[in-house]
Amino acid sequence: MSDRGYRRPLALSPLREHLRDTFWFAPTLGLVGVFALWWAASSLDTEIVAHLRDERAYTELGDLMSFAQDAKTIVTTISSAMMTFIGVVFSISLVAVQMASGQLTPRVVRIFVRSRISKLTLTVFLATFLFSLLVLTSYESEADPRRVTSVPLVQSMLTLAMVGLSLLLFIAYVSATLRLMQVGPVTDRITREALRVLRRMPRGPLSGEPLAPETTRVMHTGRAGVLRDVNVARLVRAARRQGIVLRLIPRIGDFVVPGTPVLAVHGGAAPPRHALAYTVSVGVERTPHQDLAFGLRQLSDIALRALSAAVNDPTTAVQCLDRVVQFLAAVVHLPLGAVHHRDGAGHVRLVQDVPEWTDLVDLAFEEIRRCSTDTPQVSRRLLAGIDDLLLLAPADRRKPLLRHRALLAQAVERSAPEAAERAFALLPDHQGIG
Known part of the structure; x- marks a missing residue:
């Protein structure tokens, strides 16, 4: 963590x-x-x-x-x-x-x-x-x-x-x-919003500070819906007054229903109900405010629609991959997994789970990779993007990239019977077919 x-x-x-x-x-x-x-x-x-x-x-x-x-x-x-x-x-x-x-x-x-x-x-x-x-x-x-x-x-x-x-x-x-x-301005806007979420996330040196044992849980009592964001300032203040640590159980973007746990309490009793009022926001759809993965989800959706038989626009998918690689390059060296929010005295008061590096890589490449085996333009751009990330990624973060590269090569070999076609589709190209 x-x-x-x-x-x-x-x-x-x-x-x-x-x-x-x-x-x-x-x-x-x-x-x-x-x-x-x-x-x-x-x-x-x-x-x-x-x-x-x-x-x-x-x-x-x-x-x-x-x-x-x-x-x-x-x-x-x-x-x-x-x-x-x-x-x-x-x-x-x-x-x-x-x-x-x-x-x-x-x-x-x-x-x-x-x-x-x-x-x-x-x-x-x-x-x-x-x-x-x-x-x-x-x-x-x-x-x-x-x-x-x-x-x-x-x-x-x-x-x-x-x-x-x-x-x-x-x-x-x-x-x-x-x-x-236009595709370009839309994908640029989505990427800038995703990077803005990344900049707002507090980050710092690693710490081995363990959490106290879990004592109780707070259940969700509102309407069912997507967890859009949480009021971090209010939760930190409530935990500081109670002398405890709160841990957000669902991730931002998860669908929650009444009666399911939303907060875990570590080190003491749960704050009073009024102190936790309006701290968890649930809506009908995800928003980019605190959702680190929502930008990748949107880029992947646009690419998948472009690769569908009804649209058949691989160039749009390539433009989405450009922005996907840009976002992954921005997070490749950042610590992921959990965010520790502290109070003014420096004590951890709220722990919030965020996607791991593997989660982000799978979200970015899994669905696009499955739909790109018959489209050399997309497979070539995907390989070039993975190769760029392999140059930037530290050793402990190369495994999911290598896995997607190998799976893409296997899928292209199965779909292209001719050796020349396979070689062409597996040639990395930053423009797809430049």
Whole structure:
């Protein structure tokens, strides 16, 4: 079991990631902000009119009213056209996402949901629509500058500015959506998320510190589902107050059902139920927040779909293998097996099981290897990737790589009757067939 040095976890990290997995939070927050912006702009317009009336600058006030009436036509057009524009844009975008999920994997929809530019674009679009409606309520029918109480000058200018921002975001959003339909950007995004999980994992020197005997277990009482993540900060705090060590029994990504053990307690009594509330998050699907293997799972899914008879796109599988090798090269020297989370005093308080090196190699190569025996382009790239990892891997981590290399060679020999075909399919090539 390996140990990693303590790094204080972020208390709000799970909440922040869960909100990123929703598509309602940012637009809702934006709509609330629109009301605050409109109230501030309306108050400023009222103060401007009051100042001009105090100064008896009725000529300037009349000019402002004339400008505001001209702007009213534009604001009215914006309010009537913005909602239609939103519906058309996002209908086309959802069709594009559906095509991408059909060609690659349904899990790419999660990338769209978590996309900051998508949420920002929808937020600004809806905010512009709502703000224009609020501005229309600020126009007065009074034409006498001496009796008018407010002229929506600032509000009209803000509306025009929001329309300009919406047009710029529309260009950025279309560009981002088109990239989502391309294999390269999608696999790059998945790999960067997987590497981000790897960087967040605390690691440090090995330690032989044994755990105290197991005293009890905490059962899962929530709904059945996939273990998405755990609130490390809250669990560490609960274990420190109780003077115990908690061990997470299922891995992140495992499917848990009510009544099964989720935490093992070492060295004392279990923390009270309220101290463990909201520490384990269960959902309907895996997320990349703390799941080290989820990136490889997605890359493998895309490669398998590309190698299916219905798609028959080995080049996409080669692109996935490029990223698979990149990720394995990043973890080849890192300690794996278990993560030890410590409190501020340096005491181990939470032990979390993570995939071993062999688990990651099998996930990365097993299914793709079985489907690549009839595709020389993929078998050649797979061999080149394994050879690269053999150069990087220490001696104790070469065994699973050599096993997959040997199994691939045996499968190709069985599927290719001609010696020349076998030799060609077993020639390592970083481009598949360069």
